[in-house]
Amino acid sequence: MDDFLSDLTRDLPGWLGIVLVVVVVGGGWFGISRLGAWAAASSERRAAVATARATARSLRPRYARSSAALVAEPDAFALAASAWLAHASGQPLDRFAYAHPQALEPMLARYYGVHDRDDLETELVRLLVEGHRAWPHGDAEGPIDFAVWDLVRVVELCRAGLGLGVLTEADARDTARFAAGTLQARYGDWSSLGSQLERAFRHTHDEVTRHAARLAQIECDGIRTMLQSPDGPWTVVPWTTPVAGSELRMLPADPARVRRAALTEPWEAPIRAKQLGG
Template identity: 25%
Template sequence: MNVSFLSGIPFPVWFAIGCVVVLLLNHYVKQAAARAKGAVPAPRDVRKAGKEKDWNKLNEHHTPKVHGKREDMATDPRARLLAPSMVYALCNGDPVNELALSAPEATKTMMEHDWGITDREGLIRQLYSLLRAGQREGFASLRERCQKKSWAESEIARLSKTADSSMEDWESRWRIRRFLDNDRGIQTLDFAAWDFLRAANLTRAGAGLGWLSEDEAWDTFALINRALQHSYSSWDEAWEAYRTTRWLWAAEGDVQTAANDLHDRNRGEFLLGASGLWTAIPWDAPYPTTRFLLLDALADMGALRLLQPSAWRYASAWEQYLDAHARTRAPMSIGGKPIVQ
């Protein structure tokens, strides 16, 4: 009877059933492949908030391009060197474990529009700025001023006086309030990862655009990895510092903050989840020692800037370390001491 029933089903119906089965199988195969690359289903709270579609789009956006096997990165020195650049490689669609760009022209436009960098000299100066002080210097200075509550409250009042105050004033008020409230623990946060991971992104871009030689790029990656290890004890700690500082930097209001938080939560899964890229690369994995080729290039340009003696005592261990190596390359004054700028 069952055979008779099945034989009575028209071919178009069988064809439609077959197409549905193939589509379902293809869907599950794609899901399995995505999970192997770090994608995870939308967490319960994300689904409850009605953001599952947004999460799934972010899974597609952040799916990494890996050359070879993910597990091979654990013993690949170049993958370890590139690890800090993976944060942006995920968003840019760049291969995470190769020094390459997926869209050089788009990268060139980004460098000019977002950074004002159009050539080798501009890139090298910006890399040095990020490694030496970056935006963390300004954030730390504002945090220090906010220790005096009376100053912070009067500054908020001053910035709020005009009804149509500038975006810059709005951002300043927002950040001061965050410091006063110690929102997300920023009173004790080390902001340096924000600068170091962006420097890694610029290093990849500079190499891809021909502004850095490959040798210079790998050596600068070694310098950036050294900077991270001076400041943090794990990938988790570095990521938390980066994403919290990015939140402080963005200052774009509640709606955009929620979108940014979802974006970085998803990106964090691809970095530090069970199948995450950084999970595959030990924090203490060996990599070549830097030769400070970036400092050599800066010395040739006459662009080294040394810490003033009064600033040395307040500088971080990393900043003192970088400054010490810069001094060996700095021009000497008549008295035989490096010129301090």
């Protein structure tokens, strides 16, 4: 380096040679520094991917009792349909009412903007009448069916509301049954529901970098594998499990809101009728 700099500055004015030396040496150190930072970041990304893969491989269904208890639950299909979100919320998969009330309030506030019973009822009505499907979006595979995202969240809110004691069991189960029955009629099997749910989940979580998207994909793959494992809810609960009827007890009459919402899908007809006062 010294010989190179000497040859480079031999015929230059003194001040210009000094400037050139500073640029060459400083640029070299800057390049080395950036290269080191890139290598460190790359190493961190590889470590994060390895950790995510190990976590995904270690996922197991979490039951308060057992998978048999899930199958025996009166609303087993609703629990299985919402198992993805129940798992993400750290909840047992075989209990209708969410446990750990102290952790539910921050979760509901963060993801749903729900702070009390009035908020919870308002959000349930919003998901049923409009929800995310009111603003259609798509991905590289085409349009995303956000009905699955709205309906699965309806079930989660019913389970969380019952766990917090702000919904009666009759209201919570009745509303969840409407969502569960619609999901069962709309999709052909757990795999189809899972595919649409994953696409909606990924889209709404706005992964902005390739690395973040890769980690999210690993997480999604791990959850789906867990749900479809031999002891998983999507294996032990048959798709054809009977779902009781619903009266949409919590949905108030609101003709003005019906006029603002589309509600043109066949499955939305009961919602429209109830909102119109039927």
